[in-house]
Amino acid sequence: MPMIAVVPIGGVKGELVKAVADFIEGYYSRFGMRVKTLPEIPLEPFSSAFNLLRGQYLGRVFLPTLFRLGERTGARAVLGITEADLYEEGLNFIFGLANPSLKAAVVSVHRLRPEFYGGRPDDELLKERTVKEAMHELGHLFGLGHCPNPKCVMHFSNSILDTDFKGPLYCQVCDGKLSKALGVLK
């Protein structure tokens, strides 16, 4: 059975990881896929990704390691979840990124926490936001681009407001594309 691997990187709460894995499985099981949570991997090996001036990690550095984990476990796609604050060149920050040719994606919860914006900690809101970013990056891994529909999970999030506005699911158009792509691959 094709499998999506979820990998916590460096001290992400188990409860949060489980909520994300359960949601993904709830959706992707329709394509005959199951979700497996792999043991946590440490953040230390990614220290070369850390930019001292920015205090952030270069996102793409995480992907080859996740790719190798995918190869080893036979996963169809690998999604890392990290507390590390991520960036890419030319961008102040990123909520996550995906590389379809590596079948690997990573999501950062750093800027999904309400306390990052001066709010109170809220586990439910954090779960909701992490689920959305995870579904978004997985959509990229399975060939979806950004969607103009602001309620679709494939809509690009410029800020946390966009993330909160959109839903956790693909719109009808994106869902159709995904069904077509994954139906063929099954």
Ligand SMILES: [Zn+2]
């Ligand atoms: Zn995107």
Ligand SMILES: [Zn+2]
């Ligand atoms: Zn869409």
